[in-house]
Amino acid sequence: MNGTQTGLLAGLILGLAAxxxxxxxxxxxAVGVIGLVLGRVLDGELDLGDLFGRGRDK
Structure with a gap:
């Protein structure tokens, strides 16, 4: 099980428990989606810099 799957599963379980x-x-x-995003970041499949934008070079 990779980080994405682990993050999604953990988020869903914590969401159900809470x-x-x-x-x-x-x-x-919502908690499952957060777990999925965190798992993808940990796997290196999603770069948060791309989502939020990086400073533009002048």
Whole structure:
């Protein structure tokens, strides 16, 4: 299991454990997406500098 899969699984499990009530699905989905992004960053498949933009060279 690579970092992306581990991050997604951990996010989903933590989301399920932390939620109770009506918004459980939405909170679990949000935490799962956060876990997925963190896993991709750890695997080197996603560069946060590309997402937020780097300083432009003048």
């Amino acid at each position: 939620t109770q009530g009506f918004t459980a699905f939405l909170v679990t989905l």
